[in-house]
Amino acid sequence: MLSWEHTPSLIPMMRERAWVEIDLAAVAHNVQQLRRSLAAGTDLMAVVKADAYGHGAVTVARTALxxxxxxxxxxxxxxxxxxxxxxxxxxxxxxxxxxxxxxVRAIAHWDLQPTLCNPKQALVFAETMSHMGRSLPVHLKLDTGMSRLGMPWQEAAAFAQLVQGLPNLQIASVYSHLATADEPDQTVMQLQHHRFEAAIAQLCSAGIAPPRLHLANSAATLVDPALHYNMVRTGLATYGLHPAPHLSDRLNLQAVMQVRARITQVKSLQSGTGVSYGYKFIAPKDMQIAVVGIGYADGVPRLLSNRMTVLIRGQRIPQIGSITMDQLMLDVSTIPNLQEGEVVTLLGQDRGDRITADDWANLLGTISWEILCGFKHRLPRLTINQSQEVAHGVGKEGSGGRS
Structure with a gap:
């Protein structure tokens, strides 16, 4: 396992082909922006699952905290x-x-706090914890309309009473998850909110007062303070992206991830020459192309072939031909004296222009979450400062040394 702290010469090598830059100053900024939007006494949970959406879980977690x-x-x-x-x-x-x-034993050993979704699961937790002779805080999840994990909201009181009566389990929160908080039409979201409120009323009538209630994801956090309760759970907003275009003016967020690669060859093509597998691009005239050392094995979707642009010297350049496993090609006819080793920005800022994960998502008919999570750990994660220079390698701390 490589760690930059012990091999300083690794940084230039990590930037020889392609890499992901993680701006921890942007993480700090986004968390501060979110924190200021919350009422006093409302906790902020940074969601760092999926290796912090590909950004490096440990490094992002430390910065967020x-x-x-x-x-x-x-x-x-x-x-x-x-x-x-x-x-x-x-x-x-x-x-x-x-x-x-x-x-259950692993959860208890590592001091994690589990989600309970049904009585059968609760009984397994209670029995196992009894054998261990210790108690465990648990969080009860209600299904208010997501139709995923959770106990039906109508049975909130009965479920909470069951868990409360079991030995060695302590209710730490009751929560639910919103299905359409990022949609302009708030009808379903308001219905789920109403159901959550009804479930809370059930708990109060049964004499149960959970220490925490939480419902809001990133979108709901931006939409309505009434959804914040005692805690919000922010994922995408932590990484500097707005969950939907109509929410883009709610907070000043800064993108955390940038993806860059180097040109490995510049060459001339004659008119009529095919490019890459399947000849999905035929040169319409004599042209200059550049080969770049990044491909779909790194997380650049092959479906972007002949559709995406990149930035070189602040100029938008079209990608041509089929994106391959390790490489892609660009039409660089408009850039004079281009050299091998020059940096290409696939996602991020270059001079006055920026390409975002939303741009890719819109081209592919998907969501920015999927784009961020798609970059493989074959790409080194490097943290940067705001001047865009590499500060240090995330390495062991940020991505488990899997780069």
Missing amino acids: QHGATWLGVATIPEGIELREANIDAPILLLGAANTPEQ
Whole structure:
């Protein structure tokens, strides 16, 4: 496992082909912006699942906690363990379901806080914790309309009473998840909010007062303070992207991730020459092309072939031909004296222009979440300062040394 701290010469090597730049100053800025939008007493959970959406879970978690986040959210037990092994001691909510005694023991050992979704799961947790002779904080999830994990909201009181009556389990929160908070039409979101409120009323009538209630994801955090309760769970906004175009004016967020690669060859093509597999591009005239050392094995979707642009010297340049596993080609006929080794910006800022994950998502008919999570760890993660110079390698801390 390589760690830059022990091999300083690794940084130039990591930038020889292609890399992902992570701007921790932007993480800090976004968390501070989100923090200021919340009422006093409302916690901010930074969702760092999926290796912090590809940004490096440990490094992002540390930065978020230093600038106003108080909780962390992960999807899986190994994701939580990675944070604990990095000596992060903030409370960590396991958003995914765990169902076996082995999982329960791991959760307890690593001081994670699980989500309970049904009585069967609760009984497994209670029995296992009784054998361990210790108690565990648990979070009850209600299904208010997502139709994914969670107990039906109509059964909130009965479920909470069951868990409350079980030994060695302590209810730490009750929460739900919104399905359409990023849509301009708020009808479904308001219905889910109403159902969550009705569930809370059930709990109050049963004499149950959970320490925390939480409902809002990034979109809901930006939409309506009434959805904040005691805590919000922000994922995409932490990484500097707005969940929907109509929310883009709600907070001044800064993109955290930039993706760059180097030109490995510049060459001349004659008119009529085919480019790449399948000849999906035929040169319409004599032209100059550049080969770039990044491809779909790194996370550049092949479906962007002949559709995307990149930035070189602040100029938008079209990609041509089929994107291949390790390389892609550009039409650089408009750039004079281009040299091997020059940097190409696939996502991010170059001089006065910027290409965003939203741009790719719109071309592909998908969402920016998928774009961010798609960059493989074959691409080194490097943290940068705001002057765009490499500060240090994320390495072991940011991406588990998997680059």
